Amino acid sequence: MSENKIKRIEEQKLRKFTQDVFLSMGCSEEDATLAADVLLKADLRGIDSHGVARLIGYVRLWDKGRINSRPTIRIVHETPSTATIDGDAGLGLVVAPFAMKIALEKAENVGSGWVSVKNSNHFGIAGYHALMAVNNDMIGMAMTNASPLVAPTFSKERMLGTNPICYTFPAGKYPPIVVDMATSTAANGKLEVAQRKNLSIPSGWVQDKNGADSRDAGELKEGGSLLPLGGDRDHGSHKGFGLSSAVDIFSAVLSGASYGPWAPPFVSFLDPADDQPGEGLGHFLGAWRVDGFRPVDDYKRNIDQWIDRFKKAERTNESQPVIIPGEPEELAERINRTEGIPLVDAVVEDLNSLAERFNIQAIQFS
Template sequence: MASVICRRSQRLILNFGDTVAAHVRSMASEVGGVVPKQELREFVKRCMMTVGSKRDHAESLAELLVAADYRGHFSHGLNRLDMYINDVKTGITVSDKEPSLEKQTAATALIDGNNVLGPVVGKLAMDTAIHKAQTAGVGWVTCKGSNHFGIAGWYSMRAAEKGLLGMAFTNTSPLVFPTRAKQPILGTNPISLAAPANDGDSFVLDMATSTAALGKIELHDRKNIPIPNGWGANSEGKETNEPAEVLNGGGQLPLGGSELTGGYKGYGLAMMVEIFCGILGGAAYGPNVRKWRTSDEIANLGHCFVAIDPEAFAPGFRDRMSDLMSICRGLEPISGETEVLVAGDPERQHMAKCDAAGGIPYHPNQIKFANDIAEKLSIAPMKLKS
C-alpha cells in the first residue's frame, strides 16, 4: 500500500511539475519581482528590529510571514507586515516581555501572551501542546493576551512535523456578519488541522470561517479588482462585489455566504472558534475584541492549540490517512479540471512554483508596498532576484 501511495504522490507532483516551468515563464509578465525567501526573512527582521522588536521575536514573525507567502497565502504574509510594524512602533503591542504559563495539567495549559507579538505566543503554545501530547497523548492549550498570529496552518504543521495531529484556532477583530444580522460582531476566526501521512505527505487544512480571509479582500482592493459573490457586504448588510465597500463600513459574510446558501454553518463554526479561544481562554471575545486596524487599545486575542498523538488511538493512522488522500486524488475530475486535490496540495503546488522561480513572486503593488515601508523606516529595501 505504501509503495502505491508513494507512486501516486510522485505522479501528482510530476504531472504538476510538467507545467511549472511554463508557469514560471509566464509569471515574469504578471509580477513585479521575485524575492528569495531568505531575503524576505531578513527584510522582515530589519523592519521589526528597527521599530524595537527583540531579535528572536522578529525571527518568529519573519519565519511565519515567509511561510505564508511561500505557501501562497499572500493575504497573511508581506501584506500584513505594516500592521505588525505599527503595533510595535506605537507600543500597543509590547516587545519587552515574554508569554507566561498561567496554569497547567498533564494535558492542558493556559498561557498569557502578555501582549507580545502573536507568533511568539502561538509558537510557545503549540510547542507546549506538542510536548503534552508526546507525554499524555493529547495537549490542549489556550491563550489570552495575544495579538494577530498569522496563518493558523503554521502552528498545526509544527505538530504534524512531529508525527502528531495539530489544530490551531484564533479569534479576530469583529468583521463578520452573523446570519440575519446587520452588524458584524464576529471575527474571521480561522481553523487549521494538519495530519501526517506516509512518505512526508500530509493533510493541511487552513481556512477562515468567513467565505474569504480579510487579507484577500484587501488584496483585491489594492489590485483594483472586484470580489466574488458571497465574500462581503456593505454598510447596510447587502452583498457587494466592491472590496472598498466591505473595507469601509461594511463587513464579511460567514462561510457559505447568505442564509440561503448555508452561511449559518459558517456562523456556527465562527462561534465554535470563539468558544475555544475567547471564552475558554479568558480573552476578549466577539464585539469586545478591538476593531480591525485600530491601535487605541490592546487586542487581547485568544488562541487555542491542540496536539494529538495518533499512536494513543488505533494503530495504522498514517496508512489510512494516505489511503484516503490517495482515493480523493485518484477521483475523476469534472470537465475543465485536471485533478482532484486535498487540503495542502494547492500550497505544495505553489511552493513548487516558488522553488522553480528561485523565490516568491509578488505583484507590482506588493513590491511597491514593501519599498514604501523600507523608505519610511530608512532601511535597505528587499533585493529582487536578478
C-alpha cells in the same frame, strides 16, 4: 480593472528584510527570526494575504503601543494536558508557536495537549502553528479570533472575526493534509489582495452597511461586513456562523481574551472597543499523538490509501483533478522556493516605506 505588476524576490532576501523590520521594532534576534519565518511561510505557500503584506500592520500596532516587542510569555493556568498562556501583548507570530510547543510537550507526555492563549495579537496563518505537530507524528490544530468584520446570519452588524481554523494530519509518502480556512466566506486578507490588485470580489463575500450584496473590495471601510461561510441562510451561513462562534469561544472566552465585537482589531480602519471584557486576542492550539489511537505505520498506510482513493475519484471535468486539502499550498511552496516569492507593486511600496523609516536596505529584485 487591471492588476498591479508582480515581481519575484529570492526567499532569503525577503526573509532578511522582514527580520530587520522586526529587529527595528525592538524584537530579540530569536523572536525576529521566528516572526519572519511565520510570515515567509505564508508567502511561500501562496497565502500572500497573510505574508509580508501584513508587516506594515504589525508596525502600525507597535506604533500604537498595542504590541510588546519584548514580551514575557508565561503559563498562568495548567493541568497535565491543558494550559492557558498570557502572551503579554507580544506578536502572535511569536506567542502562538510558544503555545504550540507547550501543547506538543503535553501531548508527548499524556497523549494530547490543549493550550488557550490570551493577551496576544494576529498570529499569521493558522497552518504554520498546526504544522508544527506533523513532524512529531501528531495531528495539529490551531485557531484564533480576529478583527470583528463578520456579521452573523440575519444581521448587518460586525460581531465576529474571520476566525480561521486549521487541522493538519501527517501522512506517509504524501505531504500532510492541511485543512486551513476562514469561517467567513473569505478572509479579510483576500479583500486586501483584491484592493492591491485593483480587482472586484465575487458576489456573496461582502454586504454593504445596509445588508445588500457588494462586489467592492473596499466595502468594509465603508461600514460593510463580511458574511459567514455559506454567504446566506439558504446556502448554509448558519453553519459558518456556528463554526466562527466555536472558534471565538475556544480562543477567547475560554482563555480570558476579548471576544466577539470586542476583539482588538488588526485592520487600520477599526479601533479597539473601550469596554474590553478580556485581554487582547485569543488563540487555541492542540495536538494529538497518532500512536495514542493506533500504531503510526498502520495509520500512515491508511491515510496514504485515503489520499490515493480521493485523488482517483470520478471527476466532473477530466481536466480538473480532485484537490486534497493543502495540495495547492504544497505546490506553491515548491515553486516559490525555486523561483522566488511573488510581490505586487503595492506591497513593495509598503515594504520600502518601512525600509526608509527604519533605515534598512530596500527591497531588491535580482
